[in-house]
Amino acid sequence: MDSASGEAPYSRIVSDVRRRIATGALKPGDRLPSTRELAKTWGVAAATAAHALKTLAQQGVVLARPRVGNVVAGVAGGRPGAVDLSAARVVRAAIELSDAEGIGALSMRSVAAKLGVPPMSLYRHVDGKEELLRLMTDAALGEAPLPPRPPKGWRAQLELSARFEWNTFKRHPWLARVVNVTRPEPLPNAVVFAEWVLRALSELGLDAGDRMRVHLVLHSFVQGLAANLEAEADAARETGMNEQDWMATKEAAFADLAASGKYPAFARVLAEMTDGFELAFDRLFELGLETILDGLAARVAPPPRR
Secondary structure, three states: OOOOOOOOHHHHHHHHHHHHHHOOOOOOOOEOOOHHHHHHHHOOOHHHHHHHHHHHHHOOOEEEEOOOEEEEOOHHHOOOOOOOOOHHHHHHHHHHHHHHHOHHHOOHHHHHHHHOOOHHHHHHOOOOHHHHHHHHHHHHHHOOOOOOOOOOOHHHHHHHHHHHHHHHHHHOOOHHHHOOOOOOOOOHHHHHHHHHHHHHHHHHOOOHHHHHHHHHHHHHHHHHHHHHHHHHHHHHHHHOOOHHHHHHOOHHHHHHHHHOOOOHHHHHHHHHOOOOOOOOHHHHHHHHHHHHHHHHHHHHOOOOOO
């Protein structure tokens, strides 16, 4: 154990090689120093250097090639059937995995398993899960770009951008759980939506602070409603029941609450909905969007003449 770093000597060699691969200093096919060279460079025993190379090989980071030595793994390294990885391919696999299984299933190991590669091979293209999430978010937000020319009028522009964002969240339900209003990431495709909304709001004579606040209100409405898509998908996977099946198991309990006499407005609504109630997220979205924009229109309308 290294007393200064608290890390075993062979682990320091492994970490250094991985860092150099991640930064591009070492590329697929590049030859690594021999056991003797590593031992001399790091001031360790030959057995320690050999253990470091063995660990890197077990992690899928390096390959042993006859008459060449240890090389960085990858297509350029000459491994038959090796997957031609790239950051874009890793991100696409991560998005597909999260779409199918939810964001809770996402890990570097699960993405590697989907691609059929060793987990450590991903680190040559992304630094880790945190960076992968950023790249996934930016890619998802940018896969269906807004049109180059906005329609006329601030309301039509806000309606269009909100529907684009809503449809993006529907394609990728995990996305609403990843984006963060309080700690936003400087992602180009996220700023595209902000740019569109702020440009539309510039027609209304609002000051900069109010333009930003209206943008956040509109975005938070879309994101907040979309967060239920991922939650429902998770619940369906865990219980094996869809929303209607689950509600059927709770009808008696809700009926008891309504019959208690403590909640008359709630009881009246249940009694009037003789055909039941369908939780249609698209209808909720359209109602919410219309309500927000109607309120904004009333807020910026000129005062009536006396």
